[in-house]
Amino acid sequence: MNLHTFAATSIGANLEPKSIEVEPNGTTDIVIKVTHCGICHSDLHMIDNDWGMSNYPLVPGHEVVGEVVELGSQIKHLKKGQRVGVGWQRSACLQCDDCLNGNENLCDENQSTIGNGYGGFADHLIIDGRFAFALPDGVESKHAGPLMCGGITVYSALRHAGMTSGQRIGVIGIGGLGHMAVKFASQLGNEVVAFTTSADKFDEAASYGASEAVNVKEENAFEKLQRKPLDIIISTVPASIDANAYVNLLASDGTLTFVGVPEKPLEIELFPLLMKRRRIMASPIGGRGIMRDMLKVCDTHGVRPVIEEFAMKDVNTAMKKVRDGSVRYRAVLKN
Ligand SMILES: NC(=O)c1ccc[n+]([C@@H]2O[C@H](COP(=O)([O-])OP(=O)(O)OC[C@H]3O[C@@H](n4cnc5c(N)ncnc54)[C@H](OP(=O)(O)O)[C@@H]3O)[C@@H](O)[C@H]2O)c1
Ligand SMILES: [Zn+2]
Numbered sequence: 001m002n003l004h005t006f007a008a009t010s011i012g013a014n015l016e017p018k019s020i021e022v023e024p025n026g027t028t029d030i031v032i033k034v035t036h037c038g039i040c041h042s043d044l045h046m047i048d049n050d051w052g053m054s055n056y057p058l059v060p061g062h063e064v065v066g067e068v069v070e071l072g073s074q075i076k077h078l079k080k081g082q083r084v085g086v087g088w089q090r091s092a093c094l095q096c097d098d099c100l101n102g103n104e105n106l107c108d109e110n111q112s113t114i115g116n117g118y119g120g121f122a123d124h125l126i127i128d129g130r131f132a133f134a135l136p137d138g139v140e141s142k143h144a145g146p147l148m149c150g151g152i153t154v155y156s157a158l159r160h161a162g163m164t165s166g167q168r169i170g171v172i173g174i175g176g177l178g179h180m181a182v183k184f185a186s187q188l189g190n191e192v193v194a195f196t197t198s199a200d201k202f203d204e205a206a207s208y209g210a211s212e213a214v215n216v217k218e219e220n221a222f223e224k225l226q227r228k229p230l231d232i233i234i235s236t237v238p239a240s241i242d243a244n245a246y247v248n249l250l251a252s253d254g255t256l257t258f259v260g261v262p263e264k265p266l267e268i269e270l271f272p273l274l275m276k277r278r279r280i281m282a283s284p285i286g287g288r289g290i291m292r293d294m295l296k297v298c299d300t301h302g303v304r305p306v307i308e309e310f311a312m313k314d315v316n317t318a319m320k321k322v323r324d325g326s327v328r329y330r331a332v333l334k335n
């Protein structure tokens with residue numbers, strides 16, 4: 001079939017309309033008619049080949065929502081006409097220990113929606129049907145896209161860092177991922193501190209549930225926090241941060257978890273970790289089980305991303321806003 005996509009044909013290029021001929025495999029693949037697609041900062045990293053794993057033409061888009069229009073013979077849990085969402089992952093081996101333990105996102109053979117195929121900036125997406133998720137009726141399509149990568153990434157990272165309720169949780173970077181982390185943590189009954197480089201985000205962070213906001217650019221910004229330690233801090237920033245300063249804000253047994261990847265390797269002082277048995281970890285997206293759990297939590301607790309909508313044809317305008325950090329808080333393309 002002919003996919004009508006918006007593709008980058010070289011590193012860092014603007015997206016241009018491109019027809020691509022590709023066929024579903026007839027067994028495990030499904031075809032989705034794309035209605036909406038969120039834009040994640042990882043789409044930018046991939047267009048720019050920041051991680052050295054991009055193939056061109058590259059069709060970005062891994063927060064995809066649409067309607068199933070064709071099903072492979074082995075896909076029985078979905079039906080034609082059903083509304084589904086797809087995230088970063090397009091497939092996995094489904095037979096290794098990680099896959100069998102429900103951690104398909106950790107599988108050595110996991111494939112990405114935009115690195116190992118063509119993504120959702122298109123009229124149709126072809127994907128392994130086992131990595132398409134039925135969406136709760138209560139979650140509108142325009143909101144579902146950003147949950148499929150941004151949402152699951154912060155939800156899974158926070159859960160695996162031990163988030164329950166009644167804790168004190170810090171969120172570094174109030175962008176696409178960060179604003180959803182504030183919402184998940186606060187809706188699930190935690191006290192949230194937002195760490196931002198943008199003082200003009202204070203009020204919005206408060207409206208998403210943060211009880212305190214810290215302008216990290218201010219001198220001595222962390223001083224007043226030191227007496228009220230945080231159980232978990234999540235960094236969603238795609239740049240280097242002062243990790244040692246954040247470690248010192250953690251309670252004993254507290255965890256600093258990374259989902260945004262700093263540009264440079266971390267230089268960590270060990271004693272502040274050791275003396276309080278603190279941990280540092282990092283977390284990629286989420287497996288299929290926790291994805292279903294997250295969608296349920298969004299449905300029952302009303303967690304929704306704050307979005308700016310753009311027509312698919314205006315993808316470069318939207319991309320520019322993602323690049324300059326002016327989107328509040330997730331751009332969503334609409335066909
Ligand atoms: N681990 C995973 O599986 C996974 C999944 C999805 C995305 N990611 C990664 O997570 C990161 C965040 O993605 P996103 O879509 O949330 O990005 P985003 O919407 O651009 O938000 C990033 C936020 O980080 C803060 N920031 C501080 N310094 C920055 C700098 N030098 N450049 C850009 N932002 C800066 C800004 O918040 P303030 O204004 O509040 O400071 C900004 O809004 C990206 O690196 C992305 O690739 C990881
Ligand atoms: Zn993403």
Ligand SMILES: [Zn+2]
Nearest residue numbers: 093096099107
């Ligand atoms: Zn596997």
